[in-house]
Amino acid sequence: MDGKAVAETLEGMAASLSALAAFAGRVAGSAAPSPNPLRDEADACLDGMAEAGSMEAMLAAVKVHFAAGYAAAAAALAAPVVSPQERTARDMAVTAEVACVLTVSERSAAALLDEAVTLTTRLPLTLSALRAGGISWQHARVMCDETSGLDPVAAAALEGHFLDPEAPFAARGCPAGELVPGRFRTKARSWRERHHPVSIEARHSKGVEDRRLDYAPDRDGMAWLSAYVSADVAAGVWARATEAARALQGPAESRTLTQLRADVAADWLIAGVTEGVPSPKAQVLVTVPVFSLLGAGTEPATLDGYGPVPPGMARRLVADGAGSFLRVLTDPRSGAPLEIGRSSYRVPKAMRQWLRLRDGRCPFPGCTNHSLDNEADHLLAWSDGGGTGITNLGQPCRKHHRLKHTTAWRPIGATRDQPPAWISPAGRSYPSEQQDWEPPHWPDAQTAAHGPADHDGHTSEDPGWEPEREPPDWPDVTDHAVGPADHDGHTGEDPGPGETGPPLPVDPFPEWALFTAA
Structure with missing residues (x-):
């Protein structure tokens, strides 16, 4: 970040200060009279917190500029080093200086210097988003962590996926700045695992x-x-x-x-398993790209609640008939889930398992409670006419389930493929994190022989062709049941008032077992 960029950032901070002053005036009651002063004060406080958060990010970008600038100036002022020991001593001196001027530990100062150099030399999109207040300092640190050890091309690809909307197959769902840092780290790590230049099979073998x-x-x-x-x-x-x-x-x-x-x-x-302690069969979903299942691709599979795993592990779990793992097939065009293993497709738990696929975790913004611990819940209560269909179901954790029923927070707008957003008591809408299904990579031989044509009539043999990400047209079948009864005491076997709902899809590869046997 050069001097011009710093000046622009400071101008943005000045505008933020003006906005903060206006919000403070509304809180103090010095603004124009309002018909609902308490509501206006509450809104001003929320707006002020959001503006302050954006300003903190801008200030962090300025701090990064000065930290990287000091490190470069100190290196230029020092005599040339002739041994590793001299380089270590010089770095220790620079770190100690920064630690003293900021009144932080030398460990924190060293981390700041490393991250400042990384952001100013390798991650321009991240630094730009930080300067604009679009992401927080915690998000920037996550990006530094998850790109460490990657070559410049791979690091740029990871950064572009989350921060460049024009990147090929850019991240969908919530923008990086709207994810809490912990969830952003999970998504960034998952993407890194799928696109790491070293095979996940090789890294797993070492692990x-x-x-x-x-x-x-x-x-x-x-x-x-x-x-x-x-x-x-x-x-x-x-x-x-x-x-x-x-x-x-x-x-x-x-x-x-x-x-x-x-x-x-x-x-x-x-x-061991003592008397009185039950030992039920676990139910873990394994999402497998079709070509990886056939052994024709090397894309990672996804283990519910964990993330990418080697395709060899997924093939072993499916081929060995591991009863605790339910196979989920994905669309070879879009990467979205198509079907849950036939052993449970038409049993009462099928819809609940589909919710696990759709949401992955509690759909409240920022919540990390894993889907296995959550409860099926009608968005519009059964007593108010809500049916038992995928678009009227969520699976909040117990904390946010209680929040829905004891406060004015309410979930809305779920679809078959997207979890519900949430409306706060203040009337603000907060999107839920969406699954970032990624279109699979077609193996060359499969692409040439079987690549589907897109809507313009192009096939995989045309230069620059890529499989489209549009979801397939689902067959018209009826919804099936939620396993456990929800808070209203109803299960998915109860017919709703006029409820047909969007269908659970039919398995497009019903003879998948023959593939794994081969």
């Missing part, structure tokens, strides 16, 4: 060699016990422990779901 069990003492007579294992094992253990914990819940059980999950896992580890 398997490093598997281990860790024990770390903590305060207050507590300790952490953690296992570094393959994703399918971890997902199966987590799902099984969650279902076992749920089975123990009841009016006489005072422990929370979190406490029960820890207790049943400890019982299994210490004494």
Whole structure:
């Protein structure tokens, strides 16, 4: 960021200060009289917080400019280094200076200097978005973390996917700045896994060699016990422990779901499956690109609640008939899910599993509660005429389920492919994070032989052709049932008033088992 860019950023901050002053005036009551002064004050406070957040991002960009500038100036002023030891000593001196001037630890100062150099030399789109207040400093740090270790081309591709709307197959759903930093990190890491220049199979093989069990003492007579294992094992253990914990819940059980999950896992580890501790079958969704399932592609599969996993792992889970893992096939054009494994397609849990696919987690903005822990819920209550269809269902976690029924917060606008947005008591709309389904990469041989024509009549053999991302036309079939009863006491087997709803799609590859057998 040069001097001109800093000046432009400072001008933007001046405009933000003026806006903040206006909001402060509305809060103090010095603005024009309002018919609803309390509502106006509340709105002014919300607008002021949003403006202050944007200004913090701009200020962080200015800080980055000065940190990178000082590091460059210090290097130019110092005598040329002739050994690694001298370079280390010089870097320590620069870090110590920044730590003292900012009154932070040297570790924090070193991180700031590293991130400042990364942003000013490798991530121009991220720095530009920070300067404009479109993303926060936490978002910028996530981008620095997730591009570390990537070559410049791969780093630019990851950055462009999330911050350049003109990039090929740019991220859909919520913009990066509208995701909480933790969710943005998850999405960025998932994209990095799918597009890393080193095969995910190779990286997974190295990870398997490093598997281990860790024990770390903590305060207050507590300790952490953690296992570094393959994703399918971890997902199966987590799902099984969650279902076992749920089975123990009841009016006489005072422990929370979190406490029960820890207790049943400890019982299994210490004494095996003891009497009174249920051992249900876990249900974990595995979303597999069709070409990866056939062994013709190398794209990662997706493990529900985890993210990208090696296609070889997915093929093994499906081919071995692992009963705890439900295979989900994706559209070879758009990457969107098409069908849930036939073993559960026409059973009461099919619609609930489709909700898990659609939402991935609690649909409240920023919530990370995994879908396995959430509850099926009518957006428009059954008693008010709401039917049991995908477009009238959400799966909020218990906290946000309670928020919906005890406050004026309300979810609206769900579709078969998108979770509901939420309207706040202040009347503001907050979008829910959407799944960023990515069109698969067609293998060369498959593309030449089977690539579909697009709406303009072009095929995969035409120069520059790419499979379209439009969703397929679903067959006209009826909705099926939600498994557990929702808060109204109804299940998906209850017919709604005139309810037909958008259909769950029919499996376009009903003989998929033959492919895996081959």
